[in-house]
Amino acid sequence: MGRVEQRRRLLPARLVYFVLGLALFSPAPYLEVLRHLVEGLRGAGLWGNWHIPAKSSLFRARERLGSEPLRVLFAATARPMAEAAIPGAFWRGLRLVGVDGTCWDVADTATNEKEFGRPGNARGPHKAAFPQVRVVALVEVGTHAVLDAELAGCRTGEVTLVSRLPRSCGPDQLVLADREFLGVPLWRAFTASGAHLLWRVPANRVLPVQQRLADGSWLSRIQAHSDGKKRDPVPVRVISYRLNGVPGAERDGYRLVTDLLNADEYPARELAALYRERWEIESVLGEIKTHQRGPGVVLTSKTPEGVRQQIWAHLLVHHALRELMCRTAAARGLDPDRLSFTDTLRAARRSVTTTPGVFSP
Numbered sequence: 001m002g003r004v005e006q007r008r009r010l011l012p013a014r015l016v017y018f019v020l021g022l023a024l025f026s027p028a029p030y031l032e033v034l035r036h037l038v039e040g041l042r043g044a045g046l047w048g049n050w051h052i053p054a055k056s057s058l059f060r061a062r063e064r065l066g067s068e069p070l071r072v073l074f075a076a077t078a079r080p081m082a083e084a085a086i087p088g089a090f091w092r093g094l095r096l097v098g099v100d101g102t103c104w105d106v107a108d109t110a111t112n113e114k115e116f117g118r119p120g121n122a123r124g125p126h127k128a129a130f131p132q133v134r135v136v137a138l139v140e141v142g143t144h145a146v147l148d149a150e151l152a153g154c155r156t157g158e159v160t161l162v163s164r165l166p167r168s169c170g171p172d173q174l175v176l177a178d179r180e181f182l183g184v185p186l187w188r189a190f191t192a193s194g195a196h197l198l199w200r201v202p203a204n205r206v207l208p209v210q211q212r213l214a215d216g217s218w219l220s221r222i223q224a225h226s227d228g229k230k231r232d233p234v235p236v237r238v239i240s241y242r243l244n245g246v247p248g249a250e251r252d253g254y255r256l257v258t259d260l261l262n263a264d265e266y267p268a269r270e271l272a273a274l275y276r277e278r279w280e281i282e283s284v285l286g287e288i289k290t291h292q293r294g295p296g297v298v299l300t301s302k303t304p305e306g307v308r309q310q311i312w313a314h315l316l317v318h319h320a321l322r323e324l325m326c327r328t329a330a331a332r333g334l335d336p337d338r339l340s341f342t343d344t345l346r347a348a349r350r351s352v353t354t355t356p357g358v359f360s361p
Contacts, residue, residue: 089142
């Protein structure tokens with residue numbers, strides 16, 4: 001990919017650019033996307049007299065490329081981008097990140113169903129209309145940048161996939177997560193990375209008081225269950241609170257656990273307020289599925305490898321858009337949250353056909 005490519009067929013560098021273009025202009029068809037890219041690059045003096053190939057050639061080229069180059073490119077480029085001045089990005093010196101998951105509908109083919117599965121009873125009247133792929137992500141809260149992700153079939157649990165994300169965590173991070181992730185193996189995996197944790201507790205989880213602290217929180221422990229025996233207790237601090245007068249708040253209140261055991265350094269009231277930032281993560285996955293991919297759009301690839309390629313391309317484009325938003329906000333002295341993702345997406349699409357250097361995945 002480092003050499004100049006002169007032939008007319010889509011070679012890897014151009015093909016990766018094309019696949020990213022499909023994600024940027026989703027759900028536009030192949031030839032329309034390629035025209036946008038070629039017109040913009042010709043206007044910049046690139047690609048010369050290269051001609052648009054037939055649609056069948058594009059299909060075959062995508063198959064040759066596969067998903068691995070996109071996955072490797074994402075792993076190489078996805079990184080934290082929040083500066084200390086960005087509101088909501090840090091708390092007491094800890095960078096805020098979170099984990100969450102979602103499912104994407106994919107083309108209804110036999111190979112996709114075999115690889116990814118289909119929600120519901122696959123042979124009964126209640127089966128879903130499409131196979132689904134599960135995506136979990138590690139997200140930087142302050143910038144909405146996706147730092148890492150894992151993909152699998154819809155019958156693979158979120159906990160299984162999230163257990164691979166500690167590889168991208170480390171010291172000086174605080175990881176936020178919802179109640180379905182609370183368990184000793186996953187807790188240990190994340191804390192082994194050096195990260196600190198603030199996770200919600202399931203309603204039925206018993207957390208006995210071992211020591212009551214001055215701010216109303218208490219020290220307790222969570223235990224792994226193996227062969228019916230409780231083993232390897234993990235010390236935690238429990239924060240219990242209610243959101244009185246808040247519409248939609250749960251009547252029984254909320255409980256959080258953290259490995260930040262010092263109540264003087266990490267006050268319970270601040271931790272309770274901080275947990276609201278976890279909802280930022282769900283909005284990130286939503287903006288990719290709804291605004292970038294398109295509402296209700298089904299991934300079109302008829303093969304599992306093509307599906308993976310599309311998802312990695314969407315994650316790459318989203319990260320590039322979020323980086324553009326961070327740079328723009330910093331230049332104007334603004335919080336990135338004050339910028340519109342949809343406006344940025346539209347501007348990026350326009351720039352590809354007019355001034356490609358402004359937004360170049």
